[in-house]
Amino acid sequence: MITFGNVTIKGDVVLSPMAGISDSPYRQITRRFGSAFAYTEFVSTEQLLLGNVKSLDMFRYLETERPIFFQIFGSDLETVVNASEIAASKKPDVIDLNMGCSVAKVSHHGSGAGLLRNVRLAGAMIEGIRKKTGLPVTAKIRLGWDSQSLNYLETVKVLEGAGVSAISVHGRTKAMAYSGSADWNAIGEIKSKATVPIFGNGDVATFQEALEKKKKFGVDLVLIGRKAIGNPWIFSDVKKENKTWLEIKDVILEHLDLMLNFYPSEDDYALILFRKHFIRYIENTGFPDESKRELLQITNVNQFKDRLESVSMDSRFLETSEINNENINCETFVSLV
Numbered sequence: 533m534i535t536f537g538n539v540t541i542k543g544d545v546v547l548s549p550m551a552g553i554s555d556s557p558y559r560q561i562t563r564r565f566g567s568a569f570a571y572t573e574f575v576s577t578e579q580l581l582l583g584n585v586k587s588l589d590m591f592r593y594l595e596t597e598r599p600i601f602f603q604i605f606g607s608d609l610e611t612v613v614n615a616s617e618i619a620a621s622k623k624p625d626v627i628d629l630n631m632g633c634s635v636a637k638v639s640h641h642g643s644g645a646g647l648l649r650n651v652r653l654a655g656a657m658i659e660g661i662r663k664k665t666g667l668p669v670t671a672k673i674r675l676g677w678d679s680q681s682l683n684y685l686e687t688v689k690v691l692e693g694a695g696v697s698a699i700s701v702h703g704r705t706k707a708m709a710y711s712g713s714a715d716w717n718a719i720g721e722i723k724s725k726a727t728v729p730i731f732g733n734g735d736v737a738t739f740q741e742a743l744e745k746k747k748k749f750g751v752d753l754v755l756i757g758r759k760a761i762g763n764p765w766i767f768s769d770v771k772k773e774n775k776t777w778l779e780i781k782d783v784i785l786e787h788l789d790l791m792l793n794f795y796p797s798e799d800d801y802a803l804i805l806f807r808k809h810f811i812r813y814i815e816n817t818g819f820p821d822e823s824k825r826e827l828l829q830i831t832n833v834n835q836f837k838d839r840l841e842s843v844s845m846d847s848r849f850l851e852t853s854e855i856n857n858e859n860i861n862c863e864t865f866v867s868l869v
C-alpha cells in the first residue's frame with residue numbers, strides 16, 4: 533500500500549497513461565479489473581487556459597475511478613501552474629506532470645520529455661502546482677533526453693526537492709522513443725536512491741512479469757501501457773488466453789457501451805473511437821479476418837453489435853502467439869488540439 537497526502541493506493545499494477553486509450557471508459561474497466569488507480573490521458577495546459585472544451589472534457593471521470601491522477605503537460609511555468617488550478621477544480625486526487633512524451637511537437641517545444649533538459653523548470657512546476665492546488669503532485673519521466681545525457685538521478689533529486697509525491701519512470705530515453713528495450717537496471721538504481729515511491733514502466737507484458745519486476749527492482753508499483761490495450765485482464769493473474777470468446781465478447785460490448793455513454797453523438801462517433809480497442813481485443817483470438825474487415829467498416833452501432841454476434845468462434849483461443857506491439861506508439865493516437 534502506498535500513501536501520500538490523502539491518497540491511498542492499493543495494488544501492484546496500473547494502467548499507464550495513454551493518449552487515445554486511457555479515457556474514462558477504459559479507466560473504469562481497468563480499475564474494475566485491478567488497475568491500482570487511474571491516470572488520465574495527457575492534457576495540454578495551454579489548451580486548458582484557453583478553455584478548450586475537448587481538453588477539459590478529458591478530465592471527466594467517475595468516482596469509481598479514484599484515486600484519479602490528472603496528467604498535464606506544458607513548457608511555461610505560469611501556464612502550467614495556472615492551468616493546474618483549473619484541473620484542480622475538477623477534484624482529482626493527484627496532478628501528474630508529463631516529463632516523458634517523446635513526440636516532437638511536444639518535446640521539442642520544451643514540454644513532455646523536453647523538461648528533462650530543464651529539470652530546474654520542472655522542479656519549479658512541481659512546487660508551483662503543489663502550492664497553487666494543495667494537491668499531491670507526481671511526475672512521469674524518462675531516463676534522459678538521449679544516451680549522452682542520462683540525468684535521471686539528478687532529475688529525481690530535483691523533483692524530490694520540489695516536493696514531488698511519487699515518480700513514474702519509463703526506462704528509455706526520449707531519443708529512443710519506443711525502440712530498443714526499457715532499462716530496468718536504471719529504474720532499480722533510481723529506486724535504491726529515491727526517497728519517494730517509484731513506479732517502474734517499460735515493456736511489461738504480463739501481470740506475472742510486473743510482479744517479478746516489482747520484486748527484483750524494488751519498485752513500488754508497475755505501469756503497463758501497450759500490452760494493456762485490449763487486455764484489461766492483465767491487471768490480475770487471470771489470463772486473457774484462458775478466457776472464452778463469450779467472456780471476451782462481453783467485455784468488448786461493455787467497453788463499447790461505456791464509450792457510447794461517454795461520447796454521445798447521433799453518428800455513433802464512439803464506435804469509430806472504439807475500433808482501436810476492438811482490434812486489440814480480438815488479436816490472437818482466431819477472429820476471422822473477413823469479419824474483422826467488415827466490422828471495421830461499420831459506422832452504425834446496432835449493425836456492429838449484430839454483426840459481432842453473428843461471428844461464430846470456438847469458445848477457446850486458437851492462437852497464443854505474442855501480441856505485436858511494434859506498430860503502436862505514443863504518436864499513434866496523439867492528436868493535440
Ligand SMILES: Cc1cc2nc3c(=O)[nH]c(=O)nc-3n(C[C@H](O)[C@H](O)[C@H](O)COP(=O)(O)O)c2cc1C
Pocket residue numbers: 548549550551552553572573574603630632633672702733734735736755756757758759860861862863864865
Ligand atoms: C498510444 C500511446 C499513448 C501514450 N500516451 C501517453 C500519455 O498521454 N502520457 C504519458 O505519460 N505517456 C504516454 N504514453 C507512454 C506510456 O504511458 C508508457 O510510458 C509507454 O508506452 C511504455 O510502457 P509500455 O512498454 O508498457 O507500453 C503513451 C504510449 C502509447 C503507446
